Amino acid sequence: MTTPIPSIEGKTTVNVARERAFELFTGHFGAWWPRQYHIGSVEVADVILEPHEGGRWFERGVDGSECDWGRVLTWEAPERIVFTWQIGGDWQFDPDPAHASEIEVRFHADGPEQTTIEVEQRHFERLVGGEGVHGAIEHGGGGWVALLAAYSGLVAGEAGPA
Template identity: 45%
Template sequence: MPEQSIPDVRKSVTVAATPEHCFEVFTQRPGDWWPASHILVKKERAGLAFEPGVGGRYYEWDVEGTEIAWGRVLEWEPGKRLVMTWRIDGHWQSIPDDERASEIEVDFTAVDENTTRVELAHVKLHKHGEGAFGIFKALEGASPGETLERFAKAI
């Protein structure tokens, strides 16, 4: 499969909360929903955080204080949308910058006054280079997927 033809992976979940609350939980409490198996630090992970606003990092740190950025925020619209780079290579290892990073888009859409549809999309997967199709295959399973399933429970 040619690199450019790797499709986006889109998953969604509908939760009983406002878009503003969903955005808050997603960005202020990542430790409540982030899958434990998604880890880049070599030692035991001590925490996860988003730096608010465009240009902010989302990163983790280990018990010794070593930090690894998962990426940078490209769009920050509280209650509406979050877009960030995803700094991994085709073998699920950390990369130091956004040159070969794909992107993650998270949209928070009100269904009614107390319900929100949260859609998470992995886009530009071809940027991972060799191994990109393997990443696509790992991500493409049934919706909502582990991350959004955990997020829904955190709400």
């Protein structure tokens, strides 16, 4: 039996309706995902999360090359998505779904124009080299707290001044 590795969580609140918060998170991943976080051999042009169960989560390089990161497991717009992280400790895509951590994102409407987004990345023990991946995400770049700060910046710029 594998020893569980703790989840990494993040939370933020944005001043847009839940439907728009969901659409900006899922449909504009490349607009808020930090460009330095990629596994391809070339600079990132975009990060794409295909909008359906079974869809791909991947990066597209400036040369058109693509590198898979995971798959969409659950698509319940605008409430929740679950997708896999299939990047092991060697920082390469692992096509075996048994070697995947999961990222669950929940969108809670706090009012007509405010949404709280909660992220949990779990099951790092499934990854080959999962402890190293967990440490790199949690300590190397600020984890989902930092990623959600970048997302919140996109939303704030899109929503305009309060």
